[in-house]
Amino acid sequence: MTDQLAPMPTDWHRALAVVAHPDDLEYGCAGAIAGWTDGGREVAYLLATRGEAGIDTVDPDRCAAVREREQRASAAVVGVSSVEFLDHRDGVIEYGIDLRRDVAAAIRRHRPELVITLNHRETFGGVYWNTPDHVAVGRATLDAAADAGNRWIFPELAEQGLEPWGGVRWVAVAASPHPTHAVDAGPGFEHAVRSLLEHRAYIEALTDEEPEAYVRKFLTETTASSSEQFGGRPAVTFELFSR
Template sequence: MTDPLITQLRPMPEDWRRALAVVAHPDDLEYGCSAAVAAWTDQGREIAYVLATRGEAGIDTLDPERCAALREREQRASAAVVGVSVVEFLDHKDGVIEYGTALRRDIAAAIRRHRPELVITLNHRDTWGGVAWNTPDHVAVGRATLDAAADAGNRWIFPELTEQGLESWNGVRWVAIAGSSRPTHAVDATAGLDRAVRSLLEHRTYIEALTEEAPETYARDFLTRTTTATGERFGGRPAVAFEVFGR
């Protein structure tokens, strides 16, 4: 039973058709919110993924060139499990992404291409709940995504995008932050949880380099633990949390 003293999370907005998820690395969405993505694609919503890097610096035992190709394959397979067929890479350099106008422009261009009502990204704050230090890549991409949602709608910012045929798009209504320590909304993860586990398991090479635990056990335990904890603030149902900024 849910403790009434715990601040409850609100359901995510439902009146949208297209979403764009923008993160730094392969696996960021699988750790963060793929159960919600699975539920949304089941409803017929269109979701595309944009990754700033190919995660080439993520596995110590693989040189970056080999690692990038492998992690791209794993990401495309992972996205397919939850109903996402469009996966794009911006080819910023893994581990040293710089927040700035170049990154904002690339993300604004993606928003103009895909014209989403909802934009999703990952925790842009310095820490994970004040417990663990966040990576510079997550911080840079999350912050740039929040800014690019506005940049995409202003034709006087990055006018070169208009010259390239990417007309301004001021239709982003919300930016939702997965993995935030200050969540405001949630999505029921019940129907999408098994696919979220399978989606995370597609990153098997990365997981095997990360832990000695069996990948199947690791993936299910991680996602079950996080969705169950969120569910304590969402009517007792397994859930994925988001901090939602309206526009």
């Protein structure tokens, strides 16, 4: 018997998605985000880096500008207008107090009920080794969801006008090897395709395939892989932690 995935909660209004790089959300869960914003919910993005180390043939300073521009265009496709960058160094993000503080500050600013991040575990399903950046940002986000509500952790944030926010009800981890919940990928699929295609410079450096064919194949296969656990529907999956 295959464990079935529960539908993601819908009784929330604001979400904050926290990831390491431009394209992390588009490869992970932009299709779900498109459906949420279409339904009137607010979603903001926080990126730890500008992805400046992501294209081998492009100097980091120029790459950062390209990838920031692509990320903002990509977010707009799925109804997200708030995109912030923390400027940690791509490829060498360190898990620790500074990163936790930065994410906690963003949670206090945006006051979300749902926080979203990317797989923080060592592997993707025991097949692909995860990157240190994903692990660091995912772990820090899980911790910062609690930090944001405790006025005695990072008290300097309150001094800056960022009062504690204890209203985070869930942290949802996209692309987890241990999913518990899912969103029907069908309604937001075309938005997800267009959103990932906005990362054209990155995709063209990554593969020799025609970009749209590559994107459609990747998203089709990814969302179909969990359909058996979600009533036969293509799914965007999450590991959901309640708070």
